[in-house]
Amino acid sequence: MKMQMIAAMPGDIAPARRLEAETGLPLVEIDIHAFPDGESLVRAPGAAETVIVYCSLDRPNQKLVELGLAVSALRDLGARRLVLVAPYLCYMRQDKAFHEGEAVAQRFIGALLAGWFDRVVTIEPHLHRVKSLDDVMPGTETAALSAADLLAQMILADGAPEEALLVGPDAESRAWTAAVAKATGAPFIVLQKERSGDREVEISLPKDADIKGRRIYLVDDIISTGATLAAAARLLRAGGAGRVEAVAVHAFFSEADEKTMKEAGLARVRSTDSVAHRTNAAAVAPLLAKALKEDRR
Ligand code: R5P
Numbered sequence: 001m002k003m004q005m006i007a008a009m010p011g012d013i014a015p016a017r018r019l020e021a022e023t024g025l026p027l028v029e030i031d032i033h034a035f036p037d038g039e040s041l042v043r044a045p046g047a048a049e050t051v052i053v054y055c056s057l058d059r060p061n062q063k064l065v066e067l068g069l070a071v072s073a074l075r076d077l078g079a080r081r082l083v084l085v086a087p088y089l090c091y092m093r094q095d096k097a098f099h100e101g102e103a104v105a106q107r108f109i110g111a112l113l114a115g116w117f118d119r120v121v122t123i124e125p126h127l128h129r130v131k132s133l134d135d136v137m138p139g140t141e142t143a144a145l146s147a148a149d150l151l152a153q154m155i156l157a158d159g160a161p162e163e164a165l166l167v168g169p170d171a172e173s174r175a176w177t178a179a180v181a182k183a184t185g186a187p188f189i190v191l192q193k194e195r196s197g198d199r200e201v202e203i204s205l206p207k208d209a210d211i212k213g214r215r216i217y218l219v220d221d222i223i224s225t226g227a228t229l230a231a232a233a234r235l236l237r238a239g240g241a242g243r244v245e246a247v248a249v250h251a252f253f254s255e256a257d258e259k260t261m262k263e264a265g266l267a268r269v270r271s272t273d274s275v276a277h278r279t280n281a282a283a284v285a286p287l288l289a290k291a292l293k294e295d296r297r
Pocket of ligand 1: 169170172173198201220221222223224225226227228229
């Protein structure tokens with residue numbers, strides 16, 4: 001039996017191939033047959049002592065069941081150590097019951113994945129009140145990687161314009177906006193956000209913000225509906241900012257959302273390939289490969 005291999009879930013073949021190229025590890029593709037009644041037949045074509053399962057968990061509800069079945073198949077084939085590479089880790093935002101009766105999704109999903117995997121590697125998980133992924137997945141090794149350098153490289157590729165100003169759209173974005181600002185050498189500010197619905201957000205500028213004529217790079221971890229960035233772009237353009245664009249780690253938004261963002265004044269959006277999206281402009285494979293190399297087992 002081989003020592004290590006990558007097993008890619010069907011939706012992750014392309015980025016897993018990039019990880020294969022970075023690591024030199026062999027790759028197998030997990031095969032899934034969809035039964036007419038909606039159930040799935042999951043088959044692993046082989047295993048190794050350590051299997052790195054590549055499965056980004058955007059649109060996760062079906063993926064989670066199929067991932068669990070893949071884990072079961074790999075263990076049956078003799079895999080001893082399973083490492084999940086999930087560049088996007090789902091359900092991390094619901095970290096408490098905001099209203100009585102709500103499931104704490106972060107705790108549930110964390111425990112589920114911790115039961116399946118010996119190590120979980122992800123990028124910029126949306127942690128808020130819980131500070132460490134170790135607390136979300138007790139008993140499992142975790143690596144929560146920063147994508148700050150990848151986002152910084154996108155900005156630096158524009159020649160690090162002097163008038164650049166990095167803008168975090170809400171208080172939660174402060175940490176990653178500060179990290180990207182440090183890596184680019186550009187200044188940054190953080191806006192204030194009030195959310196009243198899935199697509200209803202209100203954004204305001206801090207009192208002393210000087211945005212006139214600045215080239216704005218909005219920096220966010222997730223673009224889901226794009227409502228946050230659309231509201232931010234509208235506000236910044238109305239306040240006299242120059243070109244407004246965005247860099248983000250995980251992009252999910254639809255073409256209709258993109259149109260709304262464009263109309264709001266957002267000139268361009270670039271994202272990493274943590275989730276396959278037409279705005280992908282940077283590969284996360286080198287970042288993941290480095291984290292896997294640091295896994296001494
Ligand atoms: C919020 O806490 C996140 O950092 C993002 O700003 C948010 O998830 C974006 O969502 P949307 O694109 O739907 O406004």
